[in-house]
Amino acid sequence: MSAQDPFPEDPFERLQRSLVFLPVLGLVPALGFLKQLPPSDRRHRASRQALRxxxxxxxxxxxxxxxxxxxxxxxxxxxxxxxxxxxxxxxxTCIWLLWRQLQAPQTTPRERSKLDRETD
Known part of the structure; x- marks a missing residue:
């Protein structure tokens, strides 16, 4: 019996997180994602890392x-x-981080909540 993930990871959000790691050009989406409300923790972490x-x-x-x-x-x-x-x-480094974001396995809701708790 396989459990269906009720909250699958949105591929569009993964693409958005990957855009911030484009060398030099990723600065624009990173600044935009940091100003967005409500904030997405994973997108904010990626944006802060790219900005740094x-x-x-x-x-x-x-x-x-x-x-x-x-x-x-x-x-x-x-x-x-x-x-x-x-x-x-x-x-x-930017290309490696971009590749890592695109190849990251999809996470389950339980793993996502664990990741979010670790960042708090």
Missing amino acids: LTGSWLLLYCLLSLGSTIGPELWSLRLLYLNGLFTSGYFL
């Missing part, structure tokens, strides 16, 4: 670019190289 990741990358990108234009030539090349490494890491 994008914000830290953007800050680091600006600082390293500024340092490479101000500093001497030897340091300029090293900072630009480091900037490229961090940017590549950011894009690969």
